[in-house]
Structures are given as structure tokens and as C-alpha cells.
Amino acid sequence: MTLDITTLRVAFGAIAITLFVLFYTVAFRQTRSAYSAWWCAAVAFFFIGSSGYLLDGTGHQVWANPLSNTLLVLGTVSVWAGARTLRTSKPAWLQLSAAPLLTLLASAVDNPATNTWSGGPVFLGMMSLTIGLASWELWRLPSSYSRVQAPLAVASGFLALLYLGRCIAFVAGGQDGYAFTTYFGSGITTLITMLLLVVVSFSAAALSAEQIATDLRTRADRDALTGLLNRSGFLDLASVQTDRLARTDRPGTLILADLDFFKSVNDTHGHAAGDTVLRAFAAACAETVRSTDLVGRYGGEEFIFLLPGASVSRSEDITRDVSMALRGHSTPGGFEMPTVSYGVAAVEAADYDLDAAIAAADQALYAAKASGRNKSVRAIRPAGKGPGSSAEPPPGPLRVPLAPTVPPRGKQRPLA
Known part of the structure; x- marks a missing residue:
């Protein structure tokens, strides 16, 4: 049986919501860290955004398609912000909002009522850029920070390159071009993204588990009143x-x-x-x-x-x-x-x-x-x-x- 794009998107949404529940209950509720909060937000944005594409071909496409593009970019921006909190601090709100706003604007003015790929080049470019920034932040962490940071950075980097390839193929040949439909079509990329989401989520969960262990060690070694070593x-x-x-x-x-x-x-x-x-x-x-x-x-x-x-x-x-x-x-x-x-x-x-x-x-x-x-x-x-x-x-x-x-x-x- 051949899985069509609708089936893949339903599966992607189901996986995303399952990962959100697991990550929220296992990671965020225990660490309350900024990283865990941003990752939970990212998975929620991925779920809602991918669900919006199910309205393509209906009268709701005119608003659902631009909104879905924007939410998916918000998800990748959240991944970037979470990665940044591990190294320094979260980006400014202007940095966080620039990519989603550009995506929303490009999608809204590109005939979203009839064009399922409205604002496609901007959407794909922003996805590649923000995922690439997240990969760069993870790669720049000290090697002693975590044993899962390298797999996280590599998986994120691969996904950034995938979206960069999609953007180039889309700009070169359009949404119906041979390269785009053959190598970077929605079905193929949704399946790859779904697999990478699972890999990255488990790596992120492992990172949160390490944060919990580090926090416990810190509490064991620190005086609660002064914050100095006990x-x-x-x-x-x-x-x-x-x-x-x-x-x-x-x-x-x-x-x-x-x-x-x-x-x-x-x-x-x-x-x-x-x-x-x-x-x-x-x-x-x-x-x-x-x-x-x-x-x-x-x-x-x-x-x-x-x-x-x-x-x-x-x-x-x-x-x-x-x-x-x-x-x-x-x-x-x-x-x-x-x-x-x-x-x-x-x-x-x-x-x-x-x-x-x-x-x-x-x-x-x-x-x-x-x-x-x-x-x-x-x-x-x-x-x-x-x-x-x-x-x-x-x-x-x-x-x-x-x-x-x-x-x-x-x-x-x-x-x-």
C-alpha cells in the first residue's frame, strides 16, 4: 500500500502530539528548564502546523496554509531558542519573530486560496535557516557538555540541508519541477522529517535526563542557603x-x-x-x-x-x-x-x-x-x-x- 501525503501528515501529527505529551511529562515537569520549555513549544507548533495542511483543498486553505507555514517556522525558531539557552541565553524577541513574520507575509500575498505552496521559497528558506542556526548552537557547546549534543547537532544539520535543497529546487524549477517533485516532494520530506523528529526528540529527552542528573549533583554539592559548595x-x-x-x-x-x-x-x-x-x-x-x-x-x-x-x-x-x-x-x-x-x-x-x-x-x-x-x-x-x-x-x-x-x-x- 502506498502512503499518500495526507496519511503521512496524519501520522506526523500523531507522532508530534505523542512526543509532546512524553516530553512534557518526563522532561519539562522535572527540569523546568528553558531548554525543555522551548522544545515542548516546538513540538506543539509542529503538531498544529502539520494539522493545518489537512485543510488544503478546502475553503479554509486561504488562512490554514499561511498559518501552517508560520507555525512550522515558529517550531524551528523554538528549537533554535532552546539550543541557544544551553550555550548563552535566548535570542531577543525581534530575532524570534522575524522569520515567522516574513513567512506569514510571503504566504499571505502569494494567492493562498489556490496555491498550496504560497510563499514556498520564503517558507523553505526560513526553515533551513532556523534549523541550521539550532544545529550551529548545539555544535558550539563544549564537548564535555553532553554526550548527545553531537547527534542532535548532526541530525539538525541534516534537516537544515534537506530544507536548503528543497528551497533551491523550488526556486530553480518551481513546485512542479522534476527535481523538486522527485527528490524533495512533500511525501518524501514529510517521512524523513518524521523520522528525524523521533531521533531528535529522543536525543533531546536524553539531554534533559542529563540536565536532571546534573541538577541533582549540584544540589548534593551546594549549600541551599548560600549557594556555595557544602x-x-x-x-x-x-x-x-x-x-x-x-x-x-x-x-x-x-x-x-x-x-x-x-x-x-x-x-x-x-x-x-x-x-x-x-x-x-x-x-x-x-x-x-x-x-x-x-x-x-x-x-x-x-x-x-x-x-x-x-x-x-x-x-x-x-x-x-x-x-x-x-x-x-x-x-x-x-x-x-x-x-x-x-x-x-x-x-x-x-x-x-x-x-x-x-x-x-x-x-x-x-x-x-x-x-x-x-x-x-x-x-x-x-x-x-x-x-x-x-x-x-x-x-x-x-x-x-x-x-x-x-x-x-x-x-x-x-x-x-
């Missing part, structure tokens, strides 16, 4: 960074930071104010450290830094900058931000032993707390690595002249 996430990445420093024989610095008298902030202004302070400190860190540095919430009001390639003296400058940035943040109640004490330990002095560096920084932090807070104290060497391993304030320790130290409420230990 303790386990920091230690995992710091271990990798420390091994890399050891292989390249580069220096590094580990810093432990503790907000001074943080308990008094909670007691005086409430826990919501304390949360504001923690988020402000995280923001101050993000404003100050490099993208290659690691910052995590070590526990409570204590934070930890690993600065690869940074000397101890440079790290002390960074602690000052972080404290100054924290001071610049406002609070809802108008109270002053607490000061910060830091313990700084070199990583290169102990065979790149992360645990030893943390222990040394902890001793230095304790010394900073015990000697008046609001300062940075340098560890002489990581703990447990020979004589003189205790942390002592160096001559003229760094003092950050921020807000006055908040007076303690009741009896407190040196480490808040």
Missing part, C-alpha cells in the same frame, strides 16, 4: 585541586573564615537576619575570589577557601577584600555586619596534604579568635609536620578595619 562538595573538589597542585608543584592557600559573634546576631535580630548575613558573606566571596578558587560553607557560620596558585600574602589581601565587600552589604534591620576572623595556611608546605592544611588553618583561626577577632592570622606550617606546627599570629597580623566588633552576649568560647 562541606562534602568542597572537600571533593579541593582534593582534586590539591592533587593537581602537587603534580604541577604550584603553591596554594587554604583559608578558614568565621563570622565573629554570629550567635549574637541571631539572638538580637532573629534567625532571618542571621541568614541574611550568611548570604551576604557568600555574595562578598563571589565578588572577590577568582572563578578558579573554591569557596564553601564549612559548617554554621564557618567558611572555607582553597586558592590555587595564590601565595599566603596574596590570600591575606583577599581576606581583607572579602571583609570590605561584606561591610558594603546592607541589612534589612539596619544593623552592622559582623566582622570576620580568618586562619590562613599554605598548602605547599606539607606534601600537599589537604587535611593537614585544614588543621593548620583551624589553629590559626583559633589564634585569631583568641587574640581579639577581626583579623587574619597566618599558620606557621600545617599541623603535624615537624616542629613549630602551631599557629601563631605573625608580627603585625592583618586587621580589617570594618564595623566595630559586636559585644558578646553572655559567656562565649573564643571560637564562635
